[in-house]
Amino acid sequence: MTQYLLDTNIVLRVAVPKSKPYSVAMRAIGRLLSRGDELMLAPQVLMEFWAAATRPVDVNGYGWTSKEAEAKVAELQRQFPLLPETPAVFGEWLRLVSIHEVHGKQAHDVRLVALMNTHGVPNLLTFNTGDFKRYDIAAVSPEDV
Numbered sequence: 001m002t003q004y005l006l007d008t009n010i011v012l013r014v015a016v017p018k019s020k021p022y023s024v025a026m027r028a029i030g031r032l033l034s035r036g037d038e039l040m041l042a043p044q045v046l047m048e049f050w051a052a053a054t055r056p057v058d059v060n061g062y063g064w065t066s067k068e069a070e071a072k073v074a075e076l077q078r079q080f081p082l083l084p085e086t087p088a089v090f091g092e093w094l095r096l097v098s099i100h101e102v103h104g105k106q107a108h109d110v111r112l113v114a115l116m117n118t119h120g121v122p123n124l125l126t127f128n129t130g131d132f133k134r135y136d137i138a139a140v141s142p143e144d145v
Helices: 008-014 022-034 043-054 066-079 087-099 106-119
Strands: 003-006 038-040 123-125 138-140
Touching: 003 106, 008 022, 008 043, 022 038, 022 123, 043 066, 043 106, 087 106, 106 123
Parallel strands: 003 038, 003 123, 123 138
Antiparallel strands: none
């Protein structure tokens, strides 16, 4: 069994069947689960999902109500285990941003890597594999599953 953390961009795509990458993301998740792999979520991913889902459509959001977002987050939590936030995650994050001289918004991505490292999760399913190349994880595109 191989473990994968689901990135926010995957969770956002599978939440809306009409989105263009929905089928690619769903096919990848289905294949991973059928192989017996374990897919997980991070609290940060659910927070970022909420922010995008409830943001107005005219600013690249889904325009959902809080109730709609809450229902989807609850559904995701039933489907996939949530990796716990621990004090060790911050220490690992600080180590990584310092070593890799991370600036700006990339600091959010590093937090996912820190969580993965802390819990020994080697793989990240993401549409943005390039954002994670410098870290010691396997960033896997849904197209490559």
